[in-house]
Amino acid sequence: MIRKVRFFSIADFEEEELWLREQHRRGLRFVKCVPPCFYVFEACQPEDVIYRLDYKNAALGADYLQLFGDYGWEYIQTMFGWCYFRKPASLAQRENDAEIFSDPASKVDMIRHLIQTRMLPLLAIFLCCILPNWARLVLDQAGRMEQILGMAFTGLLLLYVYLLLYCAIKLRTLRKKYARS
Amino acid sequence: MFLEVRMDERLRRIYVPMTETGFYILFCLQTPQHGYGIGQMVAKMTGDAVVISPGTMYGTLSKMEKDGLIAFFAEEQKRKLYCITPLGRELLEMEIRRIERLYQNSKGESVHD
Numbered sequence: 001m002i003r004k005v006r007f008f009s010i011a012d013f014e015e016e017e018l019w020l021r022e023q024h025r026r027g028l029r030f031v032k033c034v035p036p037c038f039y040v041f042e043a044c045q046p047e048d049v050i051y052r053l054d055y056k057n058a059a060l061g062a063d064y065l066q067l068f069g070d071y072g073w074e075y076i077q078t079m080f081g082w083c084y085f086r087k088p089a090s091l092a093q094r095e096n097d098a099e100i101f102s103d104p105a106s107k108v109d110m111i112r113h114l115i116q117t118r119m120l121p122l123l124a125i126f127l128c129c130i131l132p133n134w135a136r137l138v139l140d141q142a143g144r145m146e147q148i149l150g151m152a153f154t155g156l157l158l159l160y161v162y163l164l165l166y167c168a169i170k171l172r173t174l175r176k177k178y179a180r181s
Numbered sequence: 182m183f184l185e186v187r188m189d190e191r192l193r194r195i196y197v198p199m200t201e202t203g204f205y206i207l208f209c210l211q212t213p214q215h216g217y218g219i220g221q222m223v224a225k226m227t228g229d230a231v232v233i234s235p236g237t238m239y240g241t242l243s244k245m246e247k248d249g250l251i252a253f254f255a256e257e258q259k260r261k262l263y264c265i266t267p268l269g270r271e272l273l274e275m276e277i278r279r280i281e282r283l284y285q286n287s288k289g290e291s292v293h294d
Contacts, residue, residue, distance in 0.1 A: 054236050063216075064239055066259040070217035071235040094229055100236035103202050109240055 002028060007037040009163060010118050011170035013053045013082070020051040020086075030086070033079050048089040052100045055110050057081040057117040073100065081117070107178040111171055119167060126160060192248055196272050198279060202233055206241055207265060207273050210251050215260040216242055245269070 004023075008016040020030050029044035030051070052073070056064070060083065065075050072091050076084040085100065092098035101107045134157050138150045196203065205223040214222065216238045223231050233241075242263060245251045250269035254262040265273065 061261075062259040063256075063261040067216045067239055068235045070260075071220070073235065094224075094232050096232035096234050099234045102232060102234035102237045103200060105200060105202075106237040106240045110236070 001031070002041045002043065004039045004041065005037050006039060009167050009170075010114060011167040011174065013055075014174075017051045017053055020084075021049060024049040024051070024086075030076060030084070032077050033084070035079060049086050050089050050092060050098050052085045052087075054083045054085065054100055055081055055114050056083055057113065068100070072097070104178045104181045107181075108175055111175045111178065115171060119164075119171065122164060126164060130157060130160060192250075192268075192272065193275075195248070196250070197275055199272075199276050201231055202237060202241055203245070204273075204276060205231060206233070206238070207245065207250060207269055207276075210263055210265040210269070211273075213254040213262045213264040215257065215262045217260065 006019065008019075023030065023039075023041060024044070025046055025048055027044055027046040028041035031040040031042055033039050056078075060078060068075060068085055073085040073087050076086060078084070087098070089098070096102045101110070134153050137146065137153055140146070199207070205226070206219055209219045209222045216235070220233050220235075220238055223233055242251070242261075246253065246263065249266055250272060251263045252266050254264040256262065
């Protein structure tokens with residue numbers, strides 16, 4: 001087993017697909033992903049294998065996995081709603097055989113589903129929990145301990161804001177790109 | 182005209198005109214079929230010009246089932262078979278009339294429908 005550390009945000013699934021493909025090409029077969037950023041691989045014969053991620057924020061039906069299996073996609077795992085599939089590139093003869101979405105509308109639907117069930121809850125947590133707590137801690141700085149805590153919390157808050165903005169902008173760009181294609 | 186008035190306005194907005202994927206899926210479900218079977222039928226009918234991927238197939242089937250255009254028919258070895266409903270048939274016929282009119286007008290034949 002080989003472990004690698006790599007962080008992909010929820011808006012970086014295309015980069016993640018390419019990265020996993022690259023690893024397989026180098027002889028590292030993807031086994032599983034452990035949140036937030038740990039990837040487990042096993043050594044294998046180098047091969048060109050296409051990886052695809054679908055987002056489904058619901059229990060996976062047996063018919064869903066069967067359908068992907070019928071199309072030649074091997075199911076690997078589901079993590080936080082992301083379903084990982086792979087297929088050897090040699091089996092993808094027609095153009096759409098390498099894709100899990102064949103029309104722009106269904107790609108746009110996936111982005112919309114992602115925004116509604118991931119981005120909006122993250123935004124709600126930010127506005128209802130993180131921001132009020134941060135304000136209370138920073139405004140109410142009595143002792144040295146609170147000051148240190150306040151600074152640490154400010155750092156975390158900035159990281160959260162950065163990630164939220166990054167994902168929101170990237171998902172918007174992706175949605176536009178898919179809608180145009 | 183009577184059918185068009187009765188039809189739910191929301192569904193008409195979504196499904197008329199239909200996407201190529203949506204049209205072929207609904208067309209194939211005039212006889213019960215599962216997702217992969219539909220995909221194979223469509224690829225054969227169009228000489229591989231329309232190849233529907235599984236994510237698109239699953240999403241479209243789920244949406245059409247929710248909107249009442251198709252209904253669950255049976256399960257065969259973990260594969261769900263669907264079939265068109267009377268509502269789905271109305272929409273399909275409406276779409277076929279639209280495409281016929283489009284085709285005939287494109288050929289310069291005058292059509293008043």
